[in-house]
Amino acid sequence: MRFTDAVEFALASLRKRRLRTLLTASGVMIGIGALVSMISFGKGMQKNVTEAFKASDLFTTLMVMPGGADVPSRDPARPRRPAETAGRAGAVLDDAAVAEISQIPGVRTAYPDVSFPALIALEGEEEFRLVQVVPAAVAASNAVRVGWGRAYASDDEEGVVVSRSLARRLGTDEPAAAVGKTLRITSVSIDLGELASLDLAGLFSGKGLPVAREVYDFPIVGVTEITAFGGGPSPVQNDVIIPPGTARRIKRLPITSIWDLFRLRDGRLGYSAASVKLGSLRDLEPVKSRVREMGFTTFALADQFDEITKAFYFMDMILAAVGMIAIVVAALGIVNTMVMSILERFREIGVMKAVGAGDGDIRRIFFFESGTIGLLGGAAGCVLGWAVSLVINRVVNFYMARQGMPDIDYFAFPFWIFLGAVGFSLLVSLVSGIYPARRAARVDPVIALRHD
Amino acid sequence: MNAPPIIQTRSLAKTYLIGDVRVAALEDVTLAVAEGRFMAVTGASGSGKSTLLNLLGGLDTPSAGTIEVDGALVSAMNREALARYRRFGAGMIFQSFNLVPARTALENVELPLVFSNVDKKERKRRAAELLEKVGLAHRANHRPSQLSGGEQQRVAVARALANGPRLLLADEPTGNLDSRTSREIVGLLAELNRGRRLTVVMVSHEESLVREYAHDVVRLRDGRIVGTESRA
Ligand SMILES: Nc1ncnc2c1ncn2[C@@H]1O[C@H](COP(=O)(O)OP(=O)(O)O)[C@@H](O)[C@H]1O
Ligand SMILES: [Mg+2]
Numbered sequence A: 001m002r003f004t005d006a007v008e009f010a011l012a013s014l015r016k017r018r019l020r021t022l023l024t025a026s027g028v029m030i031g032i033g034a035l036v037s038m039i040s041f042g043k044g045m046q047k048n049v050t051e052a053f054k055a056s057d058l059f060t061t062l063m064v065m066p067g068g069a070d071v072p073s074r075d076p077a078r079p080r081r082p083a084e085t086a087g088r089a090g091a092v093l094d095d096a097a098v099a100e101i102s103q104i105p106g107v108r109t110a111y112p113d114v115s116f117p118a119l120i121a122l123e124g125e126e127e128f129r130l131v132q133v134v135p136a137a138v139a140a141s142n143a144v145r146v147g148w149g150r151a152y153a154s155d156d157e158e159g160v161v162v163s164r165s166l167a168r169r170l171g172t173d174e175p176a177a178a179v180g181k182t183l184r185i186t187s188v189s190i191d192l193g194e195l196a197s198l199d200l201a202g203l204f205s206g207k208g209l210p211v212a213r214e215v216y217d218f219p220i221v222g223v224t225e226i227t228a229f230g231g232g233p234s235p236v237q238n239d240v241i242i243p244p245g246t247a248r249r250i251k252r253l254p255i256t257s258i259w260d261l262f263r264l265r266d267g268r269l270g271y272s273a274a275s276v277k278l279g280s281l282r283d284l285e286p287v288k289s290r291v292r293e294m295g296f297t298t299f300a301l302a303d304q305f306d307e308i309t310k311a312f313y314f315m316d317m318i319l320a321a322v323g324m325i326a327i328v329v330a331a332l333g334i335v336n337t338m339v340m341s342i343l344e345r346f347r348e349i350g351v352m353k354a355v356g357a358g359d360g361d362i363r364r365i366f367f368f369e370s371g372t373i374g375l376l377g378g379a380a381g382c383v384l385g386w387a388v389s390l391v392i393n394r395v396v397n398f399y400m401a402r403q404g405m406p407d408i409d410y411f412a413f414p415f416w417i418f419l420g421a422v423g424f425s426l427l428v429s430l431v432s433g434i435y436p437a438r439r440a441a442r443v444d445p446v447i448a449l450r451h452d
Numbered sequence B: 001m002n003a004p005p006i007i008q009t010r011s012l013a014k015t016y017l018i019g020d021v022r023v024a025a026l027e028d029v030t031l032a033v034a035e036g037r038f039m040a041v042t043g044a045s046g047s048g049k050s051t052l053l054n055l056l057g058g059l060d061t062p063s064a065g066t067i068e069v070d071g072a073l074v075s076a077m078n079r080e081a082l083a084r085y086r087r088f089g090a091g092m093i094f095q096s097f098n099l100v101p102a103r104t105a106l107e108n109v110e111l112p113l114v115f116s117n118v119d120k121k122e123r124k125r126r127a128a129e130l131l132e133k134v135g136l137a138h139r140a141n142h143r144p145s146q147l148s149g150g151e152q153q154r155v156a157v158a159r160a161l162a163n164g165p166r167l168l169l170a171d172e173p174t175g176n177l178d179s180r181t182s183r184e185i186v187g188l189l190a191e192l193n194r195g196r197r198l199t200v201v202m203v204s205h206e207e208s209l210v211r212e213y214a215h216d217v218v219r220l221r222d223g224r225i226v227g228t229e230s231r232a
Helices: A003-018 A018-055 A095-102 A166-167 A190-197 A200-207 A244-248 A260-265 A281-293 A301-344 A345-352 A359-402 A417-440 A445-451 B050-055 B079-088 B103-113 B118-133 B147-159 B179-196 B209-212
Strands: A060-065 A109-111 A114-122 A125-133 A147-148 A158-161 A182-190 A211-224 A240-242 A274-278 A297-300 B005-018 B023-033 B037-045 B064-069 B090-094 B169-171 B197-203 B216-221 B224-230
Touching: A003 A018, A003 A359, A018 A301, A018 A359, A018 A417, A060 A281, A095 A109, A095 A274, A125 A166, A125 A182, A125 A244, A147 A182, A158 A166, A166 A211, A182 A240, A200 B103, A240 A244, A274 A281, A281 A297, A297 A301, A297 B037, A301 A345, A301 A359, A301 A417, A345 A359, A345 A445, A345 B079, A345 B103, A359 A417, A359 B079, B005 B197, B023 B050, B023 B064, B023 B197, B023 B224, B037 B050, B037 B179, B037 B209, B050 B169, B050 B197, B079 B090, B079 B103, B090 B147, B103 B118, B103 B147, B118 B147, B147 B179, B169 B179, B179 B197, B179 B209
Parallel strands: A125 A240, A158 A211, B037 B197, B037 B216, B090 B169, B169 B197
Antiparallel strands: A060 A274, A060 A297, A109 A274, A114 A125, A114 A182, A147 A211, A158 A240, A182 A211, B005 B023, B005 B064, B216 B224
16 A cells, blocks of 8 residues: 555544544653653753853863872772873972963963962951962953952952852842952961971970961952852852962961971972963863973863763763653553554454455554654654743742842753654654554454454 | 356365364365356355355465465465455455445445555546446445445445456345345346456355346355256
């Protein structure tokens, strides 16, 4: 029988059992809808994260650590320090080394990761925070997203940038209002000369550390935006950033961890890490090898991107697996409907065979029927998945707006999702049709036509 | 009976297995039907008449013996070849008409043409022509439920002839009809037999109709031929 006739036969039979066709197609619609929204959610997350990473310059930032430092690695086979990035032990990351790194072609800026603990106060409210020292050039780049006010203009400007969440915690809800206010930074310092002469016995004998408190006031020049993903993947993470020239005038502890204290003891003062901003991703490999030749350990997020991609692939699989449960249920619905249809049309199948229908003709009619259910359900499922995603997106953004988060599209709909969904739905329905179609083709006309 | 036989069966047998019991529905049936004849098959209920017709029509396959129709060995055909044989070789009609209830008279007549890949326009044309031949042109767009028994059987006849077979098999075509309508239907079969040199094999109980129209009569009892009569 001709293709068009098989389609016509299938449609006529589906029309005749309209309600059942609709219900079965609804099952497929829900399954495909779930799958579409699951996958578009996965794609949305991937898109948001990848874009946020790209926008934040994380890919063009290289972290440099002293030789022999541990390197964060998520590879279970190599839990720490991959051999190719670990430098030789003992290379000290001091100002001279940072200056040398900044001269390597392809490097835009290199600056030590310096942060120090301080008591931060704004109009009476106060909290302990790490203050991060960030050069003006970096503060003006994508690494810091200033939403209100501006970044400080020079490394010596008397001004600080704070995060919106800190401003809020310190009692200023409207970020624009925080600009121009005065931030008080109270730092703690230790007289290093005295520290060197202290012995452990002295430390525990109640003399205490030779600690001094210093108080500084700086105007807030800018407030950073809160970005979508936990403050945003950014090389600059802290709530208060301050230019290096200004920071130098603050008396403070030169340490952020206990390890710095040990390094101090053998008189080899160096930074625990430095950030290197590159002109482009192409500069990563040459700069990395130069820095490693200098004896330092490097860490580049771009190197980890394969793992991030893998993680998203894995997330997609899990989301798809959840969607697949609904698909399996829908497929069983198709099988059920088609088998019912055979029982109801037992005699009609016999008649068709008696007037010359071959096994293939009968199979084809039933295949087209289940395929049509799949196409209908798949197309409706795309619309459903899209609509549900839209609603969820609205609701989530409504609540996120209350938290001061910007609007985000949590779902992404590349065109292939719809094509793929309809194609997959058709495939599932055809597979579901295999058994019913074969069974219909095997109907014995003598039995089907035996009267009454 | 000097024309070559269009149907030739040899030692045809069909046994059904019901549980462990073998039921011989047909045994050692050797039969020849000459082309252009009108043959009647009679016998008590359960004597194997429908079994014989189903075998001749390619709906069923024999347990033993051979069936040759128009030179082709039907008993050796595979499923696909049997479907083709039912499409072109033999038209069948039944006691219960077996029309598709959802389809109009015209669409029912079109059905065999769908399976022989005739395009829609040509299909409609031929189906309309056939309906006119059986006197039902004015009922083309009626569904079976809107037709009388006699009209339904006429549609079935038109459908059986759609692909132009040389053989028409009728299994108690008048079993559900009153005597007047029965006479009309058998009359129609006889007319087609005369006009088109169509060979007809009809199962019937009605001795008067059989005597009036059939050239040959075969009597079955318990699956065996117990008598044959012929007139010139
Ligand atoms: N599918 C079947 N399974 C088992 N027995 C059958 C089947 N078809 C027919 N029979 C048996 O075969 C015999 C002949 O049946 P049938 O050809 O229908 O007789 P008739 O048409 O002459 O009344 C009967 O005894 C019937 O019970
Ligand atoms: Mg019978």
